[in-house]
Amino acid sequence: MSAPERLRITGGTVYDPANGIDGEVRDICIEGGRIVERLPAGGPTLDARGMVVMPGGVDIHAHFASSSCNHARRLIPDEHAADPAPAPHLPEDERPARSGTGGSVPSTFTTGYRYAGLGYTTAFDAAVAPLMARHSHSELDDTPCVDGGIFALMGNDEYLLRQIEAGERDRARDYAAWLLQATGAYAMKIVNPGGVEAWKAGQRNVSGLDEPVGGRRVTPRAILETLTDAANALRLPHPVHIHCNNLGTAGNFTTTLASMQALAGRRAHFTHLQFHCYGGGGGQPWSSAATKVIEYVNAHPEVSTDVGQVMFGPAMTITADAPVEYLLHKSSGRRWTNIDIELETGCGIVPLTYKDKAAVGALQWVVGLELFLLSNDPWRVVLSTDHPNGGSFLSYPALIQLLMDRSVRDDQLKRLNPKLIAGSALADGIAREFTLNEIAIITRAGPARLLGLRQKGHLGAGADADVTIYSRDSNLATMFSTPRYVIKGGVIIVEEGQLRRAPAGRRLRVAPEYDDAVLADVRRHFDAYSSVSFDNYPVQVLPGEPVALG
Ligand SMILES: [Zn+2]
Numbered sequence: 001m002s003a004p005e006r007l008r009i010t011g012g013t014v015y016d017p018a019n020g021i022d023g024e025v026r027d028i029c030i031e032g033g034r035i036v037e038r039l040p041a042g043g044p045t046l047d048a049r050g051m052v053v054m055p056g057g058v059d060i061h062a063h064f065a066s067s068s069c070n071h072a073r074r075l076i077p078d079e080h081a082a083d084p085a086p087a088p089h090l091p092e093d094e095r096p097a098r099s100g101t102g103g104s105v106p107s108t109f110t111t112g113y114r115y116a117g118l119g120y121t122t123a124f125d126a127a128v129a130p131l132m133a134r135h136s137h138s139e140l141d142d143t144p145c146v147d148g149g150i151f152a153l154m155g156n157d158e159y160l161l162r163q164i165e166a167g168e169r170d171r172a173r174d175y176a177a178w179l180l181q182a183t184g185a186y187a188m189k190i191v192n193p194g195g196v197e198a199w200k201a202g203q204r205n206v207s208g209l210d211e212p213v214g215g216r217r218v219t220p221r222a223i224l225e226t227l228t229d230a231a232n233a234l235r236l237p238h239p240v241h242i243h244c245n246n247l248g249t250a251g252n253f254t255t256t257l258a259s260m261q262a263l264a265g266r267r268a269h270f271t272h273l274q275f276h277c278y279g280g281g282g283g284q285p286w287s288s289a290a291t292k293v294i295e296y297v298n299a300h301p302e303v304s305t306d307v308g309q310v311m312f313g314p315a316m317t318i319t320a321d322a323p324v325e326y327l328l329h330k331s332s333g334r335r336w337t338n339i340d341i342e343l344e345t346g347c348g349i350v351p352l353t354y355k356d357k358a359a360v361g362a363l364q365w366v367v368g369l370e371l372f373l374l375s376n377d378p379w380r381v382v383l384s385t386d387h388p389n390g391g392s393f394l395s396y397p398a399l400i401q402l403l404m405d406r407s408v409r410d411d412q413l414k415r416l417n418p419k420l421i422a423g424s425a426l427a428d429g430i431a432r433e434f435t436l437n438e439i440a441i442i443t444r445a446g447p448a449r450l451l452g453l454r455q456k457g458h459l460g461a462g463a464d465a466d467v468t469i470y471s472r473d474s475n476l477a478t479m480f481s482t483p484r485y486v487i488k489g490g491v492i493i494v495e496e497g498q499l500r501r502a503p504a505g506r507r508l509r510v511a512p513e514y515d516d517a518v519l520a521d522v523r524r525h526f527d528a529y530s531s532v533s534f535d536n537y538p539v540q541v542l543p544g545e546p547v548a549l550g
Contacts, residue, residue, distance in 0.1 A: 005032060005491065006044060007465075009046045011048055011049035012049070012469060013053065014054075016458055017437055018460065035464075050472065051470060052469070054440045055445065056467060056486065057444055058451070058453070058457050059122065059124065060119075060382055060451060061126040061306050064108075064393075065148070066136050068347045069105050071337055071339065071349055072349045073101075079105075084101060088113055090500065090502055102114070105318075105388055116145035119468030121145065122505075126284060127153055128185065128189075131343075131344055137539055137542065141504070145302075145488060147508055153189050154179065155194070155351070156192075156344065158343040159343070160176065161190060161218050162525075165216055173226075173234065174518040175514075180236075180510055181512065183236075183538070186238065187239075189502030190240060190243065191321050191345065192206075192243060192320070193242075194213035195213075195321065195323060196322055197213050199322050203215075206325065207246075209258050209259065224242065227239045237453065239269050239304075240258065240270065243271050244259045244276050248327070257292070260459065264302075267302050268302065269306075272387070273381075274371060276368050277289045277371065282345075286359065286360060287423060288366055288370060293371070294374045298377065305371070305381040306447070307382070308390050309496075312365065314353050315350070315354060315392070316388050318347070319347075319349075322338050322339070332352060343530060355391075362417065362420045363421060365412075366421050366426045369426055370424065372434075378438050381446075397480035400503065402478040404439065453547075467485075468483045469487075484497055509546050510549065511512045522534065
């Protein structure tokens with residue numbers, strides 16, 4: 001049976017913040033995979049009386065479809081044994097259902113099924129080495145139920161660094177545009193600007209915005225400025241996506257604020273902010289600097305962030321920030337891997353468990369919650385755990401519960417050692433409880449708007465018919481982890497809490513224009529330094545059409 005062309009969701013309580021609808025009982029009409037104003041009477045209906053209706057979830061920052069994730073999967077055979085994922089029973093699906101493994105980095109099909117089971121219908125892999133883009137597209141092909149795309153790593157790219165050194169910022173912009181197009185990426189990503197290249201060159205890391213990278217005439221500041229301006233000049237739907245220098249180190253909030261100030265007035269997204277908001281260092285104990293950073297974010301509308309909340313339990317750190325992973329391996333003693341991606345970036349992976357009795361873990365949990373609870377604009381401070389770095393995406397419902405229910409939050413807070421979190425705003429007591437409308441903003445409407453996805457994150461006419469319907473439950477974690485229905489592009493994929501269909505997702509990518517005069521020079525660079533020929537480098541077959549630019 002194919003999906004009904006038309007469907008009316010009747011009587012649900014709708015939360016659609018992008019259209020100013022905050023808990024109104026109304027019908028949602030679907031035709032041809034899109035939301036429409038109205039339908040003629042008499043067609044198929046879905047009774048949502050007493051239930052909560054929201055747009056499908058949008059994950060702005062996760063790691064689930066990359067060669068790095070594959071390395072991570074190889075590192076944790078014990079998790080695979082502990083969480084086998086049998087093939088779901090999909091009676092109506094034309095594609096064969098696939099078994100897989102779960103754990104912190106599920107296999108591809110299982111990732112798609114589990115996102116759907118959570119009510120998420122769009123997700124981005126936030127760090128893909130351009131050279132490995134082909135691999136990511138193959139993984140996305142095998143990740144059903146979610147529309148998705150990739151962010152291309154550029155902050156340590158040898159060709160870009162050379163252009164920045166030479167003052168050739170226009171050429172850097174043209175190269176970045178070509179790279180987006182060649183890799184089928186959606187956005188530009190910077191990880192530890194210059195720091196990964198410094199690590200690869202034998203330097204420990206870079207510590208400040210004006211420290212030369214590997215003794216060259218290029219600095220983190222110049223990388224940030226060049227790529228931020230390039231993304232904005234190219235009118236990309238999502239601004240440059242920045243993982244700042246000094247992730248996870250005591251006292252790093254000064255670097256975070258300096259990076260924001262360096263780009264003041266320019267649209268930029270600062271990712272997993274929680275990992276960048278620590279005080280202390282220089283002999284002082286670690287402390288929360290969330291208040292100082294969120295004050296800046298609150299006052300600067302051009303800045304957006306996702307939080308990167310840490311949740312207690314198992315996680316997997318996967319990042320292009322290779323020098324950070326060396327530190328993490330040394331401090332945790334856990335198994336690790338560190339990978340060079342020629343001319344472009346690096347990658348480090350360490351499995352990790354966040355413990356509420358551990359000083360840094362407790363502080364990280366507090367810092368993330370402070371960023372959420374002290375934000376005055378949920379549209380610009382959206383939900384992420386940096387899956388699987390701060391915890392699996394499966395922990396989003398528990399995080400939503402922490403934000404909506406102070407008593408649950410305070411119960412967890414009481415289990416932390418008060419000495420470790422003394423002086424933090426959360427320890428002093430924050431009364432705020434998020435509303436359902438605010439949850440709809442930080443998990444759907446906000447990320448969609450920050451990503452420039454005009455057809456996602458809302459339920460107005462013309463939007464993609466991605467809808468999640470929850471039964472109310474006094475336990476909010478239960479409510480958000482077991483949606484009753486999930487509709488993807490007008491197709492009911494979760495019915496009575498069971499996955500029923502697993503359609504392929506759509507690829508979201510951009511293809512900005514550039515002056516192709518740059519290509520002759522890029523070809524020379526490939527001929528001189530790359531193990532891959534220039535002609536073989538671009539991903540040959542990309543699905544779908546690129547998203548329109550702003
Ligand atoms: Zn990340």
